[in-house]
Amino acid sequence: MTKLHVGHIQDIDKKGSRTFLLGETEIALFHLSDGSIHAVENSCPHKKGRLSEGMVCGTAIHCPLHDWKIDLRSGKVQDPDEGCVHTYNTEVDPASGAIYITF
Amino acid sequence: MTTTKKLVLIGNGMAGVWTIEHLLKLAPHAYEITIFGAEPHPNYNRILLSTVLAGGASINDIIINDHDWYRDNHITLYTGDPVIRIDADQRQVISASGLHVDYDEVIIATGSRAFIPPIPGSDKDGVIGFRDIKDCETMIATAQTHRKAAVIGGGLLGLEAARGLLNLGMDVTVIHINEHLMDRQLDLPAGLMLQEQLEAQGMKFLLGKRTVELTGKRRVTGLRFTDGESLDADLVVMAVGIRPNIDVAQSSGLTINRGIVVDDHLHTNIPHISAVGECAEHRGIGYGLVAPLYEQGAVLAKRLAGLDTAGYEGSVTSTKLKVAGVDVFSAGQFADTPQTKSLRMQDDIDSIYKKLVIQDGKLIGAVLFGDTSEGSSLFSLIKSGESIVGREKELLTGYAGGATAVSPLQRLESMADDEIVCGCNGVSKAAIGDAVLQQGCHTMGSLKACTKASASCGGCAPLVEGLLQLYAGDSAQVTVKEGMCGCTSLQRDEIVEQIKTMGLKTVKEVMNVLEWREPEGCSKCRPALNYYLGMLFPAEYEDEKESRFTNERYHANIQKDGTYSVVPRIYGGVTSPADLKKIANVAEKYNVPLVKFTGGQRLDLLGIRKEDLPKIWEELDMPSGHAYGKTLRTVKTCVGNTFCRFGTQDAMAMGIKMEKAYERLTGPAKIKLAVSGCPRNCAEATIKDLGLVAIDGGWELHVGGNGGVKVRAAELLCTVKTEEEVMEWSSAYLQYYREHARFNERTAAWIERVGLDHVKEALADQQTRLELVSRIEETLSYTSDPWKEIIAKDELRKNFEPLHQAPLTGSTTSIY
Ligand SMILES: Cc1cc2nc3c(=O)[nH]c(=O)nc-3n(C[C@H](O)[C@H](O)[C@H](O)COP(=O)(O)OP(=O)(O)OC[C@H]3O[C@@H](n4cnc5c(N)ncnc54)[C@H](O)[C@@H]3O)c2cc1C
Ligand code: SF4
Ligand code: FES
Numbered sequence: 001m002t003k004l005h006v007g008h009i010q011d012i013d014k015k016g017s018r019t020f021l022l023g024e025t026e027i028a029l030f031h032l033s034d035g036s037i038h039a040v041e042n043s044c045p046h047k048k049g050r051l052s053e054g055m056v057c058g059t060a061i062h063c064p065l066h067d068w069k070i071d072l073r074s075g076k077v078q079d080p081d082e083g084c085v086h087t088y089n090t091e092v093d094p095a096s097g098a099i100y101i102t103f
Numbered sequence: 104m105t106t107t108k109k110l111v112l113i114g115n116g117m118a119g120v121w122t123i124e125h126l127l128k129l130a131p132h133a134y135e136i137t138i139f140g141a142e143p144h145p146n147y148n149r150i151l152l153s154t155v156l157a158g159g160a161s162i163n164d165i166i167i168n169d170h171d172w173y174r175d176n177h178i179t180l181y182t183g184d185p186v187i188r189i190d191a192d193q194r195q196v197i198s199a200s201g202l203h204v205d206y207d208e209v210i211i212a213t214g215s216r217a218f219i220p221p222i223p224g225s226d227k228d229g230v231i232g233f234r235d236i237k238d239c240e241t242m243i244a245t246a247q248t249h250r251k252a253a254v255i256g257g258g259l260l261g262l263e264a265a266r267g268l269l270n271l272g273m274d275v276t277v278i279h280i281n282e283h284l285m286d287r288q289l290d291l292p293a294g295l296m297l298q299e300q301l302e303a304q305g306m307k308f309l310l311g312k313r314t315v316e317l318t319g320k321r322r323v324t325g326l327r328f329t330d331g332e333s334l335d336a337d338l339v340v341m342a343v344g345i346r347p348n349i350d351v352a353q354s355s356g357l358t359i360n361r362g363i364v365v366d367d368h369l370h371t372n373i374p375h376i377s378a379v380g381e382c383a384e385h386r387g388i389g390y391g392l393v394a395p396l397y398e399q400g401a402v403l404a405k406r407l408a409g410l411d412t413a414g415y416e417g418s419v420t421s422t423k424l425k426v427a428g429v430d431v432f433s434a435g436q437f438a439d440t441p442q443t444k445s446l447r448m449q450d451d452i453d454s455i456y457k458k459l460v461i462q463d464g465k466l467i468g469a470v471l472f473g474d475t476s477e478g479s480s481l482f483s484l485i486k487s488g489e490s491i492v493g494r495e496k497e498l499l500t501g502y503a504g505g506a507t508a509v510s511p512l513q514r515l516e517s518m519a520d521d522e523i524v525c526g527c528n529g530v531s532k533a534a535i536g537d538a539v540l541q542q543g544c545h546t547m548g549s550l551k552a553c554t555k556a557s558a559s560c561g562g563c564a565p566l567v568e569g570l571l572q573l574y575a576g577d578s579a580q581v582t583v584k585e586g587m588c589g590c591t592s593l594q595r596d597e598i599v600e601q602i603k604t605m606g607l608k609t610v611k612e613v614m615n616v617l618e619w620r621e622p623e624g625c626s627k628c629r630p631a632l633n634y635y636l637g638m639l640f641p642a643e644y645e646d647e648k649e650s651r652f653t654n655e656r657y658h659a660n661i662q663k664d665g666t667y668s669v670v671p672r673i674y675g676g677v678t679s680p681a682d683l684k685k686i687a688n689v690a691e692k693y694n695v696p697l698v699k700f701t702g703g704q705r706l707d708l709l710g711i712r713k714e715d716l717p718k719i720w721e722e723l724d725m726p727s728g729h730a731y732g733k734t735l736r737t738v739k740t741c742v743g744n745t746f747c748r749f750g751t752q753d754a755m756a757m758g759i760k761m762e763k764a765y766e767r768l769t770g771p772a773k774i775k776l777a778v779s780g781c782p783r784n785c786a787e788a789t790i791k792d793l794g795l796v797a798i799d800g801g802w803e804l805h806v807g808g809n810g811g812v813k814v815r816a817a818e819l820l821c822t823v824k825t826e827e828e829v830m831e832w833s834s835a836y837l838q839y840y841r842e843h844a845r846f847n848e849r850t851a852a853w854i855e856r857v858g859l860d861h862v863k864e865a866l867a868d869q870q871t872r873l874e875l876v877s878r879i880e881e882t883l884s885y886t887s888d889p890w891k892e893i894i895a896k897d898e899l900r901k902n903f904e905p906l907h908q909a910p911l912t913g914s915t916t917s918i919y
Contacts, residue, residue: 013902016902018902057625069625
């Protein structure tokens with residue numbers, strides 16, 4: 001498994017997101033109100049909406065294109081829609097605030 | 104936020120703890136709270152003592168907040184330890200057991216005690232008041248060993264005590280000084296009907312009698328009256344009135360009249376000491392009912408939470424008797440005076456009596472006996488003070504306006520949604536409907552738990568039951584009421600109302616206080632709340648970017664492939680070669696794949712990568728065209744009399760003027776305007792939210808048009824002569840829409856819902872229009888160009904860039 005330093009927790013506003021490229025794949029990192037960081041593939045299962053542009057509510061992201069609601073922890077699309085996005089494990093170094101993702 | 108001050112509440116009763124409950128909702132962490140109670144119990148519902156006595160509930164059923172509640176809210180509770188003094192110099196509260204507790208704020212809510220008149224013998228065993236759990240227990244215990252009870256006082260409390268004692272198997276006589284019962288609430292005919300019904304239940308009455316002595320050695324054995332007669336009794340309940348508990352206040356140097364004198368904000372004369380509830384006296388009145396005390400508590404809680412409040416201005420009260428089988432209701436002023444007119448209806452066969460007291464065309468009082476189902480609707484008429492001219496008789500005979508038989512269900516149906524059913528807890532008909540339909544409450548118990556309706560005095564229980572039947576019984580026919588979104592069952596108007604009355608100032612606070620089901624809401628309610636708050640408090644409210652839809656967060660239109668489109672502002676659709684060149688240069692430099700005129704006569708640069716947006720804005724150096732938000736979009740114009748041979752007015756100048764005036768204005772939905780120079784209407788002004796059509800010597804204002812999903816022709820709002828009038832009416836109309844429409848509701852849908860006449864009426868008065876104008880101008884004065892802001896602030900700009908990360912092969916990479 002690979003562990004990659006991708007940024008700092010201060011780089012991402014609360015209830016906000018930032019993106020980065022991992023090879024060909026764009027990944028969106030979300031900073032939730034509880035302080036946790038979640039990473040998912042930045043592409044909505046519906047019509048490839050960029051989830052990073054959506055609205056963060058609790059632990060869910062609402063896709064900016066057609067408002068599908070996706071849980072950021074599991075990557076699962078919430079009812080009544082169906083589907084799943086790929087999620088990545090994240091780690092935040094409590095001392096430095098450095099964000100790592102493993103894949 | 105985190106500075107916790109110390110708050111001490113003296114008196115663990117209904118008004119005090121209600122204030123704390125409210126405060127916890129408004130400012131959960133603002134205070135470290137300590138409560139002192141003289142009684143050994145946690146906070147309970149005093150009103151329901153009558154029910155406990157009558158056997159309808161146990162003591163445990165009437166606990167409002169158990170010990171866990173105090174613990175969960177980090178409240179220190181001392182029970183059975185009355186406070187004896189407040190030391191205002193040391194800011195300390197001193198209790199009977201010797202505790203000294205520091206405070207920053209202290210609330211006195213010591214309630215009142217039963218008034219025991221100084222009749223010789225009133226200190227004997229077996230003479231009690233009816234006030235707390237202890238009195239209740241004494242009565243229950245006495246009934247085991249004794250048979251004859253006397254209740255002195257034929258008011259609400261006395262009759263409820265008497266009913267309870269009857270249920271306990273005692274022989275009960277009520278002694279009343281006046282000629283009829285409940286003379287403070289009822290007139291003679293209603294009083295006599297009440298007496299008749301209670302006699303039928305087994306109660307005995309001695310009216311017009313004054314007690315001079317209670318006889319007996321240690322324990323009471325009987326009563327003697329002024330007329331020399333006497334009555335045997337081995338339990339005497341005194342229910343002749345209450346006296347505010349002012350001992351603490353007296354020993355602490357507070358100003359006292361009958362009660363502790365407080366102002367509209369519940370301040371006493373000493374700073375940081377407030378008083379609320381029955382112990383307080385406001386504008387010369389001490390209230391002895393829960394509803395007004397809760398209103399006081401709400402004001403006090405808001406003040407302590409640091410929120411604005413208009414203050415408490417006194418209450419009109421209503422009462423019901425909680426005696427099984429007897430329906431009595433009384434509100435406001437029921438006695439006749441030379442200034443009042445009254446309507447009465449008396450039906451001795453069915454024992455129904457109604458009286459409405461009217462002054463200056465308004466309902467000021469009502470008495471109902473035998474059928475109290477209209478009580479709450481009459482009460483809201485009294486409170487609202489609206490004119491009832493022409494409807495008086497209809498109100499007296501019920502809702503059907505002449506028709507004879509109206510079923511109770513029909514009556515409930517016709518009741519207004521916002522009518523308060525449970526006065527104690529302020530629960531409206533709509534809230535009950537919602538609990539039944541949305542939250543699946545199908546029993547009285549769950550309804551109570553969910554809405555608090557009838558959880559206090561229980562006087563409204565028949566109404567609540569009726570509503571439960573109405574909603575649950577035939578749900579197929581009832582249109583299901585939808586909340587604003589899945590996170591709440593409240594609708595727009597209720598939410599806005601609550602924001603206003605409670606002075607809620609952030610999205611989070613609204614969700615907390617109004618008990619949102621999802622703690623952070625969803626993509627529907629968050630933008631709506633953000634809009635409502637900004638609309639209500641334009642000066643103070645700090646816009647929450649994270650509660651805005653993508654377009655408004657990134658100030659460009661998101662397209663299906665994740666790119667954005669940029670539309671610079673071009674006022675009135677009139678541009679210059681220089682601006683066109685600038686746009687062309689930017690388009691070339693950034694390889695903009697598509698340049699297009701929009702439907703609103705503006706230039707659109709499509710297919711721009713997010714990270715290029717700030718650079719493009721910088722180079723364009725033009726204001727944002729707001730082609731992406733719930734804001735003023737464009738003002739479309741024709742050429743008007745500048746070039747056109749038909750034009751009667753300068754449409755372009757007018758359009759530019761309007762676009763400059765309303766630039767960046769937020770709305771419940773997007774707002775589109777147009778100006779045509781003559782009735783040929785080349786700018787298609789009659790399918791806009793607001794469209795101007797010039798006529799010879801004036802302007803027509805058309806409103807509520809839409810060219811979108813559902814095409815709708817605008818309707819004529821008014822015709823005016825001058826440009827000033829155009830601006831005045833336009834501003835007033837736009838602001839009225841901003842203040843009243845639901846979020847996401849275009850003017851077309853809004854006007855269809857409320858009717859053009861309503862809007863015309865609302866704007867008819869110039870004073871009102873000018874007030875609206877000043878509010879829209881205030882709002883506009885706080886707007887700024889978002890593009891400029893983002894270019895200037897790295898903090899905002901960073902969100903347009905991807906994160907920089909170490910390359911895959913870098914030193915931070917590890918394999919494990
Ligand atoms: C039997 C009964 C039936 C009622 N029915 C109705 C009804 O149907 N509808 C209605 O609207 N109202 C009704 N009321 C009136 C209603 O209960 C009161 O208006 C309300 O409880 C007053 O609230 P409060 O907080 O001011 O006082 P209380 O609820 O009386 O609370 C005051 C508390 O302060 C405590 N206390 C006093 N002195 C001290 C001290 N020095 N230190 C610490 N604690 C102290 C007292 O022990 C008491 O617990 C009824 C009252 C009774 C007794
Ligand atoms: S609306 Fe009238 S003034 Fe304007 S372009 Fe058309 S014809 Fe000319
Ligand atoms: S692409 Fe995400 S909801 Fe349609």
